[in-house]
Structures are given as C-alpha cells and as structure tokens.
Amino acid sequence: MTDAQSRVAIVTGAARGIGAATAIRLAADGYAVAVVDLEEAAGKSTVEAIEAAGGRALAVGADVSDADQVAAAVDRIAAELGPPLVLVNNAGVLRDNMLFKMSDSDWDIVMNVHLKGAFLMSRAAQKHMIDAKWGRIINLSSTSALGNRGQANYSTAKAGLQGFTKTLAIELGKFGVTANAVAPGFIQTEMTKATADRLGVGFEDFIQFNASQIPVARVGQPEDIAHLVSFFASEGAGFVSGQVVYAAGGPRN
Ligand code: NAP
Helix, strand or coil, X not given: CCCHHHCEEEEECCCCHHHHHHHHHHHHCCCEEEEEECCHHHHHHHHHHHHHCCCCEEEEECCCCCHHHHHHHHXXXXXXXXXXXXXXXXXXXXXXXCHHHCCHHHHHHHHHHHHHHHHHHHHHXXXXXXXXXXXXXXXXXXXXXXXXXXXXXXXXXHHHXXXXXXXXHHHHHHHCEEEEEEEECCECCHXXXXXXXXXXXXXHHHHHHHHHHCCCCCCECHHHHHHHHHHHHCHHHCCCCCCEEEECCCCCC
C-alpha cells in the first residue's frame, strides 16, 4: 500500500493539544483520522477543523486504559473509516508529586493511561496492520523519560514507552510495520499550563522561563510534534524503526 488517501490513522487524546495538531496534520497528509478521546463530544472541534479543510474524520469516545472500550473503538473505526494502519498513542495525563507524597492512585492512573493504554491500542490495531502488511505505530514519550523531579510515575511511564516501542519494532518489522517514539520537551498545551498552575506560576512567565533554557529560545508548539509524527507515518520512513527522537529545541530538555 502506498496511497495515504486510502489509509486510516488513529490518534488518541486528539481532542486538544499535541493530539489535535497531529490529527489535523495527518488529515492534511491524506489520512482519514479517528479522533479518539475520553468523550466523543470532546473530539468534535478537531473533527470540524479536519472537515473544514476538506479531510475525513470520526470522533470516537474511549478510555484507552479500558480493554473493552479500546476493542470496541478499534472495531468501530475499522467498520466506519476502514482498517487503521497508523496509530499514534498520544493520550496522556499527569499526576505529579514528590515520591513521598505520591499516592497509589497517582501511580496507577499514569501507568494505566500511558503504558497500558499504548499496549491495548497497539494490540487492537496491529492485526489490521499485519493484514495489510503495512503499518506505523508512533508513541509519545517525553524528555521526562530521562528523569524529572516530581514525576516518578510519569518519567517511568515515558521511559517504559521507549522499551515498548523498540520491542514492537522488533516483533512487527517483518510485517511492514514500524514503531517509533517522539519525545517532546516543553510544548505549550493544557498539560504544561496545568503544571504552571500546580507550581503557582503564571503560564506566560512559565513559558518565558522555559524558553530561556531552550537552545532555540522558544517553547514548542503542538505542530512541532505533529511534523515529526507525520514523518514517522510517511511511506518514506519505512526503514526507520525502533527509534526515539527528542524534539525539545536542543540536545536535551
Ligand atoms: P493534553 O493537552 O493534556 O491532552 C491530552 C488529551 O488526552 C486530553 O484530551 C485528554 O482528555 C486525553 N486523555 C487523557 N486520558 C485519556 C484516556 N484514558 N483515554 C483517552 N484520552 C485520554 O496533553 P498534551 O500536552 O497535548 O500531551 C499529549 C501527549 O504528549 C501526552 O502523552 C503527553 O504526556 C506527551 N507530552 C507532552 C509534553 C508537553 O510539554 N505538553 C511533553 C512531552 C510529552 P481529557 O481532557 O478528558 O483528560
């Protein structure tokens, strides 16, 4: 298969932020895009943006950490849009706290959404990719995978996603399926706004401070990450697999 027009992509957590920008970008690249988020209604604005630009999209409500909801969502996407051959595991949550204050549920929810969610979605989608002998799985890691104060749960999950990515690359390569990870630094979204709120810092001040620490002297935008995902999803990226690319405006966060 070489025609993006006939392909379907799934982006999880696509109601806003990096997921929304990625869904819009993949639609512009020619994919029909399933906009998966916790609530179907939350995906409406992303779907509208895609349709307004002449693309095809479907909003699907599913909690990626729930096996039954994931199976139902992937079945519905395959039936209504076509077999999904690109999967972007982007849905994410933060439950930041210093280790001594981190609750069991802070730990569990972050593992469930990032790690179990990526596992369940990939397991459900891979059969369509194997059938087509073509597929692309792109996982959202983070510079936090290298360690970040207050994020024992999140940095563990984001590092775990790198091992998951490399293993999928090894297992699925012979079926024409690649798996890669994008590891963003500071991207301006609701997620980083929530961090500013938690630290009691104004978002604009937080952005300016972070930009001053980044070699390219600005924070990232969701479209910066969507661009890299678009590369990994592309036909020409078929010999690039099991890689982690940090997109952080410099060599480290
Ligand atoms: P965001 O603005 O908070 O968006 C995340 C989206 O995921 C939200 O729409 C959220 O829905 C959805 N979501 C949460 N739990 C879900 C679940 N169980 N099932 C389905 N959808 C769920 O986050 P973002 O900044 O765009 O980040 C996107 C990804 O990039 C995440 O994996 C994040 O860890 C990673 N990342 C972000 C940054 C950054 O600086 N922003 C840096 C590195 C990595 P609700 O609104 O209903 O919760």
